[in-house]
Amino acid sequence: MTDQTTKTPLRKAGYHHGDLRAGLIEATRRLVEENGPDGFSVSDACALAGVSTAAPYKHFRNKNEMLVAMVLEGMERHRNNMVAALDGIPPGSPLRVKALGKEYVTFALTEPGVFRLKFGGFTDGLADDRLKAAGELTFEIVLGEVASCLGESDITPEVRRRGFMLWSFVHGLSFILADADMTRMGGEVDLDGLLEDIAKRVLAD
Amino acid sequence: MTDQTTKTPLRKAGYHHGDLRAGLIEATRRLVEENGPDGFSVSDACALAGVSTAAPYKHFRNKNEMLVAMVLEGMERHRNNMVAALDGIPPGSPLRVKALGKEYVTFALTEPGVFRLKFGGFTDGLADDRLKAAGELTFEIVLGEVASCLGESDITPEVRRRGFMLWSFVHGLSFILADADMTRMGGEVDLDGLLEDIAKRVLAD
DNA sequence: TAACATATGTTAGTGCTTCTCACTTTGACA
DNA sequence: TGTCAAAGTGAGAAGCACTAACATATGTTA
Numbered sequence: 001m002t003d004q005t006t007k008t009p010l011r012k013a014g015y016h017h018g019d020l021r022a023g024l025i026e027a028t029r030r031l032v033e034e035n036g037p038d039g040f041s042v043s044d045a046c047a048l049a050g051v052s053t054a055a056p057y058k059h060f061r062n063k064n065e066m067l068v069a070m071v072l073e074g075m076e077r078h079r080n081n082m083v084a085a086l087d088g089i090p091p092g093s094p095l096r097v098k099a100l101g102k103e104y105v106t107f108a109l110t111e112p113g114v115f116r117l118k119f120g121g122f123t124d125g126l127a128d129d130r131l132k133a134a135g136e137l138t139f140e141i142v143l144g145e146v147a148s149c150l151g152e153s154d155i156t157p158e159v160r161r162r163g164f165m166l167w168s169f170v171h172g173l174s175f176i177l178a179d180a181d182m183t184r185m186g187g188e189v190d191l192d193g194l195l196e197d198i199a200k201r202v203l204a205d
Numbered sequence: 206m207t208d209q210t211t212k213t214p215l216r217k218a219g220y221h222h223g224d225l226r227a228g229l230i231e232a233t234r235r236l237v238e239e240n241g242p243d244g245f246s247v248s249d250a251c252a253l254a255g256v257s258t259a260a261p262y263k264h265f266r267n268k269n270e271m272l273v274a275m276v277l278e279g280m281e282r283h284r285n286n287m288v289a290a291l292d293g294i295p296p297g298s299p300l301r302v303k304a305l306g307k308e309y310v311t312f313a314l315t316e317p318g319v320f321r322l323k324f325g326g327f328t329d330g331l332a333d334d335r336l337k338a339a340g341e342l343t344f345e346i347v348l349g350e351v352a353s354c355l356g357e358s359d360i361t362p363e364v365r366r367r368g369f370m371l372w373s374f375v376h377g378l379s380f381i382l383a384d385a386d387m388t389r390m391g392g393e394v395d396l397d398g399l400l401e402d403i404a405k406r407v408l409a410d
Numbered sequence: 411t412a413a414c415a416t417a418t419g420t421t422a423g424t425g426c427t428t429c430t431c432a433c434t435t436t437g438a439c440a
Numbered sequence: 441t442g443t444c445a446a447a448g449t450g451a452g453a454a455g456c457a458c459t460a461a462c463a464t465a466t467g468t469t470a
């Protein structure tokens with residue numbers, strides 16, 4: 001019994017692949033992380049999945065749709081990680097906001113290729129409604145925590161405003177750190193300290 | 206007397222162009238803004254500049270170098286705009302920091318293609334030392350203003366920390382606004398209010 | 411169980427891309 | 441004015457996304 005039977009197979013065994021769609025998404029993810037979004041080619045993904053270069057077009061309309069599918073999968077993982085990061089932190093604590101922020105940055109640093117495809121506007125076509133919707137979903141989680149911290153039971157305009165500030169900050173931080181390999185500020189960035197400080201400042205009256 | 210004689214000519218007149226390097230940079234800029242970074246092709250730039258597709262390689266090593274040259278030019282423009290935005294605002298005022306932030310966001314919204322090429326990590330090759338250096342130069346301006354606001358005469362570690370926070374925020378804001386076409390937060394974003402609020406919060410003790 | 415319909419694969423090829431090579435034109439200066 | 445380097449050209453190689461026509465496997469139904 002090989003891996004191929006237990007989890008999504010990357011390469012096919014016989015004439016048919018079994019689940020080429022999933023195989024190609026995984027191949028796409030790996031290659032994007034390895035070579036960057038612009039270094040990705042459909043041909044490479046085909047080689048990795050062990051199929052001909054025409055095969056993907058039975059599952060995706062074009063290259064862009066392959067990337068969108070991969071990014072959507074990544075965003076779901078991203079969102080799940082964020083929710084999981086809240087575990088064990090008391091409701092209403094700014095530490096919950098900090099934890100969300102940290103998980104956000106962590107994802108950007110762990111999967112920079114996916115992160116950039118989603119947010120960097122690599123492809124105009126990636127400014128996709130599905131991706132926007134997935135982003136909103138994640139933002140709603142943040143807003144819920146911000147509301148708790150501010151003692152609000154609803155998502156008031158002020159809650160949105162503060163949430164938006166936090167999101168902007170964490171978003172920018174992710175890009176800068178991913179870009180600069182943390183060499184900014186003359187050395188290591190105290191990520192935890194920075195996030196905690198920001199959460200406090202933005203959530204203060 | 207046509208434009209061609211007064212400013213950088215885009216198309217050539219005779220066999221030689223006159224300043225093909227500058228012409229190609231300008232063509233690149235226009236096309237990147239028009240079609241997005243990934244929709245840009247060297248061939249298109251050649252057509253726009255009125256030369257054969259082999260001509261650029263006398264001036265640039267490859268496509269990437271063309272993009273880098275264009276972005277470097279854009280960053281200089283960007284930095285000049287920021288410095289100009291300080292004009293007339295009293296030294297030491299947080300309004301100076303706000304003005305820098307606003308100009309930063311404005312550039313991102315005015316030239317989103319250039320902005321994304323610089324910061325979005327479109328091409329791994331664009332993670333170029335020259336671009337990083339140009340970014341640092343701009344950041345130094347911010348740090349100077351932050352120091353003034355905090356009553357420091359030097360760029361202390363705390364000044365760097367606060368400047369980094371502000372940069373992260375403004376950077377993220379730029380991406381989000383450029384991405385979302387301002388449709389977030391259920392409507393228009395009060396950019397001035399947001400920037401002023403953030404400057405106050407981050408510059409507070 | 412045989413046959414068909416359909417999903418999913420392949421091969422071959424088109425047109426576009428970046429980039430190279432050998433060649434041509436031009437302007438500047440000795 | 442003659443020469444030479446700089447800056448252009450055209451043709452073509454290699455690689456890309458994508459298509460059309462064809463091949464193979466699968467599962468439902470007679």
